[in-house]
Amino acid sequence: xxxxxxxxxxxxTGVLVxxxxxxxxxxxxxxxxxxxxxxxxxxxxxxxxxxxxSMVATFNRTHPHIKVVASYEGSYTGGGPEQQKxxxxxxxxxxxxxxxMEVHSIRPFTAAHALVALNKFMNRSxxxxxxxxxxxxxxxxEYHGLYYAVPFNRSVPLLYYNTAMFKAAHISGPPTTWQQLxxxxxxxxxxxxxxxxxxxxxxxxxxxxxxEVLSNGGKIFNHAGTKAxxxxxxxxxxxxxxxxxxxxxxxxxxxGSHMWGDTVADFAAGKTAMYDGSAADMGSIQAEAAPSxxxxxxxxxxxxxxxxxxxxxxxxxNLVLFAKQPKAVINAAWTFVEWLTAAPQQAYWxxxxxxxxxxxxALNIPSYKAYLASHPQLRVPIEGLxxxxxxxxxxxxxxxxxxxxxxxxxxxxxLKPVAPVIAQVAKRADGIL
Amino acid sequence: MVGxxxxxxxxxxxxxxxxxxxxxxxxLGPSFLFLTAFIFFPLVYLxxxxxxxxxxxxxPTFAGMHNYTHLLASPYFLxxxxxxxxxxxxxxVLILPAAFAAAMLLNVPLRERALxxxxxxxxxxxxLVASGVAWSLxxxxxxxxxxWVLSKFGIHGxxxxxxxxxxxxAVIIVTAWQYFGFYALIFLAGLQxxxxxxMEAADVxxxxxxxxxxxxxxxxISPSFFFAMVILVIGSFQVxxxxxxxxxxGPGSSTTTIVYYLYxxxxxxxxxxxxxxxxxMLLLGLVxxxxxxxxxxxxxxxxEA
Numbered sequence: 001x002x003x004x005x006x007x008x009x010x011x012x013t014g015v016l017v018x019x020x021x022x023x024x025x026x027x028x029x030x031x032x033x034x035x036x037x038x039x040x041x042x043x044x045x046x047x048x049x050x051x052x053x054s055m056v057a058t059f060n061r062t063h064p065h066i067k068v069v070a071s072y073e074g075s076y077t078g079g080g081p082e083q084q085k086x087x088x089x090x091x092x093x094x095x096x097x098x099x100x101m102e103v104h105s106i107r108p109f110t111a112a113h114a115l116v117a118l119n120k121f122m123n124r125s126x127x128x129x130x131x132x133x134x135x136x137x138x139x140x141x142e143y144h145g146l147y148y149a150v151p152f153n154r155s156v157p158l159l160y161y162n163t164a165m166f167k168a169a170h171i172s173g174p175p176t177t178w179q180q181l182x183x184x185x186x187x188x189x190x191x192x193x194x195x196x197x198x199x200x201x202x203x204x205x206x207x208x209x210x211x212e213v214l215s216n217g218g219k220i221f222n223h224a225g226t227k228a229x230x231x232x233x234x235x236x237x238x239x240x241x242x243x244x245x246x247x248x249x250x251x252x253x254x255x256g257s258h259m260w261g262d263t264v265a266d267f268a269a270g271k272t273a274m275y276d277g278s279a280a281d282m283g284s285i286q287a288e289a290a291p292s293x294x295x296x297x298x299x300x301x302x303x304x305x306x307x308x309x310x311x312x313x314x315x316x317x318n319l320v321l322f323a324k325q326p327k328a329v330i331n332a333a334w335t336f337v338e339w340l341t342a343a344p345q346q347a348y349w350x351x352x353x354x355x356x357x358x359x360x361x362a363l364n365i366p367s368y369k370a371y372l373a374s375h376p377q378l379r380v381p382i383e384g385l386x387x388x389x390x391x392x393x394x395x396x397x398x399x400x401x402x403x404x405x406x407x408x409x410x411x412x413x414x415l416k417p418v419a420p421v422i423a424q425v426a427k428r429a430d431g432i433l
Numbered sequence: 434m435v436g437x438x439x440x441x442x443x444x445x446x447x448x449x450x451x452x453x454x455x456x457x458x459x460x461l462g463p464s465f466l467f468l469t470a471f472i473f474f475p476l477v478y479l480x481x482x483x484x485x486x487x488x489x490x491x492x493p494t495f496a497g498m499h500n501y502t503h504l505l506a507s508p509y510f511l512x513x514x515x516x517x518x519x520x521x522x523x524x525x526v527l528i529l530p531a532a533f534a535a536a537m538l539l540n541v542p543l544r545e546r547a548l549x550x551x552x553x554x555x556x557x558x559x560x561l562v563a564s565g566v567a568w569s570l571x572x573x574x575x576x577x578x579x580x581w582v583l584s585k586f587g588i589h590g591x592x593x594x595x596x597x598x599x600x601x602x603a604v605i606i607v608t609a610w611q612y613f614g615f616y617a618l619i620f621l622a623g624l625q626x627x628x629x630x631x632m633e634a635a636d637v638x639x640x641x642x643x644x645x646x647x648x649x650x651x652x653x654i655s656p657s658f659f660f661a662m663v664i665l666v667i668g669s670f671q672v673x674x675x676x677x678x679x680x681x682x683g684p685g686s687s688t689t690t691i692v693y694y695l696y697x698x699x700x701x702x703x704x705x706x707x708x709x710x711x712x713x714m715l716l717l718g719l720v721x722x723x724x725x726x727x728x729x730x731x732x733x734x735x736x737e738a
Contacts, residue, residue: 079701087489087703108703112490194575255595256569257681395488399702410685413595428509 035067036332039096041086043076043317044153047283051352059339066332068098076317078102078398090114095322097333100152103140103314104401107393110143116321117146121334128338132359136388140314149318150341151358153349155279156312156384157208157302164296165197165273174274174300178212178241181274181303185250188273200251201272202242203263204412206401207313208276208302212238214311214389215304225394226433230404231419231426237305240418243411253412268293276302278315279381282354299377301384311389316355347371356381400429483709493706500710510711512686513694516601520690521669523605524612529661532613536620537646550621554614561611565678568607569594572679594680597687604675604688611675612668616661623657624650652735659734663726667719691715 074081141149185199218235245251304310343361347368487493580590682689699708
């Protein structure tokens with residue numbers, strides 16, 4: 001009886017120990033086999049969105065220990081739907097691990113300690129050290145000496161022009177100053193009514209306005225970022241030249257929510273000879289171009305002003321990592337970011353989108369070299385990096401640019417005089433700075 | 434047995450506070466919980482956010498009444514209020530008389546009446562975003578169909594959406610097109626409920642069509658007019674989609690309405706406290722206006738005794 005009891009106790013203990021061992025080892029086995037999940041918010045739709053998804057699929061296939069779940073969250077533009085969702089996710093305490101973020105929008109997130117400083121990852125990366133990136137590419141993600149963002153879909157504002165129309169008007173090349181642009185626009189304008197061709201069509205957008213202000217030696221804010229300084233004749237000159245062209249009938253401007261797309265469409269249809277857009281417009285122009293425009297367009301740097309150095313604002317998006325995630329997730333997220341910023345992926349992305357590659361090594365890839373040789377307009381934004389400036393990214397920057405945007409629609413669409421409108425915008429900006 | 438059950442039933446009623454109250458709690462409880470979660474609590478929370486300075490990213494700080502005083506002193510907010518009032522008046526002037534006239538026509542016994550009713554109601558079922566995009570194209574200068582039609586009458590159409598004067602009118606036109614059928618349906622329901630004997634009596638007395646419309650029809654369907662006016666004012670003060678799709682509040686701020694202003698403060702500038710204060714002021718404004726309409730309705734709305 002006692003022997004049976006002892007046997008029963010031994011058997012029970014054995015079962016218990018085995019159970020504990022199995023239970024203890026099960027999570028370990030699962031943890032070893034289950035990939036680390038990395039959520040990724042991005043903000044480019046359509047053709048570009050499909051490209052992002054295909055790159056993520058390639059990453060997941062080649063990195064079985066990580067699973068990136070990419071979700072399109074609406075446009076990544078400053079204050080746009082993706083940023084809205086990121087701020088709401090932050091407020092809810094559930095941000096994604098990685099996000100694409102518009103270059104001007106990073107500052108409020110860094111100020112709120114929402115992002116991971118990337119220096120330690122970059123320093124030990126074989127290809128993401130500071131010196132590996134194209135010049136000026138890291139400026140928009142720098143805060144108090146630390147880097148919080150690396151470039152992904154980066155662009156600069158450019159001038160697009162119709163080479164056939166330039167030839168017909170006996171103009172040898174694209175204008176390099178705004179004064180020259182005005183003179184060219186007058187020569188290029190012809191026709192009337194629905195068939196009128198305008199010499200120039202401005203994008204009514206604060207992004208180009210930044211360049212116009214800074215390229216003539218103007219300033220946006222004072223050093224402390226507490227006062228708007230853009231209501232001066234010097235800062236207003238570029239806007240004034242465009243306003244005069246619109247007023248005199250040598251330029252036209254679109255309005256409303258589809259303004260950018262409509263402006264690209266007008267150029268692609270041969271209704272305008274020049275417009276100032278983004279490096280990322282190249283794909284759309286080529287896709288939408290009428291037969292008469294298809295092989296007769298080119299890109300140039302935005303015009304500047306005599307005796308001043310051209311300044312081009314950064315554009316497009318960076319990649320950022322959100323803090324307050326488990327260490328394993330942050331490490332996996334960096335692995336994904338490092339893969340996306342590697343030269344082969346950057347060259348592939350640039351070839352298929354028109355965005356600039358973020359790292360210098362992409363320029364040495366033979367296939368990309370050949371692509372640049374056959375698509376010389378793609379060299380223009382890369383050339384533009386030399387002129388990239390640092391924008392005064394304070395917390396209210398996007399809000400002030402919203403005010404500038406409203407002012408620009410008053411000037412470009414309603415043809416209200418420049419100086420009073422800009423003075424009003426500056427006063428409004430001072431109210432929140 | 435009957436005598437033995439009665440005290441138990443009475444005890445149950447006492448425990449629940451009476452039979453009817455118990456049933457009311459059971460039936461209304463789920464709705465009350467739903468309303469608490471999705472209406473009452475958000476409303477209280479809205480008031481709370483409106484006294485904060487909060488950008489979602491940094492911890493909120495108490496701002497007292499600053500958001501309210503800032504808005505009341507802001508020419509841009511006051512401009513949004515002005516635009517909203519203009520929009521409301523414009524929509525009312527365009528929609529209500531036209532919808533009433535259409536309802537009168539649709540009330541005539543025609544063979545194709547169902548077809549006409551469907552055609553008039555059709556715009557209401559289109560998504561407002563789709564209508565806004567389509568109308569934006571139609572309002573394009575030179576190439577849009579609106580200017581083309583005007584040119585056939587020798588009128589040089591304005592640059593609708595690029596003009597600070599015309600953009601709001603364009604938005605009102607689209608809104609009138611979209612909602613006109615809906616209001617016509619409200620009036621049609623009112624017309625069909627009119628007692629036939631009164632009209633017959635008017636016919637016997639020799640009243641003409643205009644007299645019958647002004648003296649009999651309009652007073653009798655005044656409750657429908659009142660209902661239409663109340664919901665039109667509330668709907669107009671909440672106008673957003675058309676503005677978002679067609680003009681983004683511009684040019685300048687010429688089509689920025691109260692709700693579009695709220696949207697920009699909340700989701701483009703991330704000034705949550707200020708946006709909540711706009712919402713509170715809109716809510717209070719609508720309550721006051723509805724009460725005023727109710728008060729004024731005593732003078733002109735005819736209620737059957």
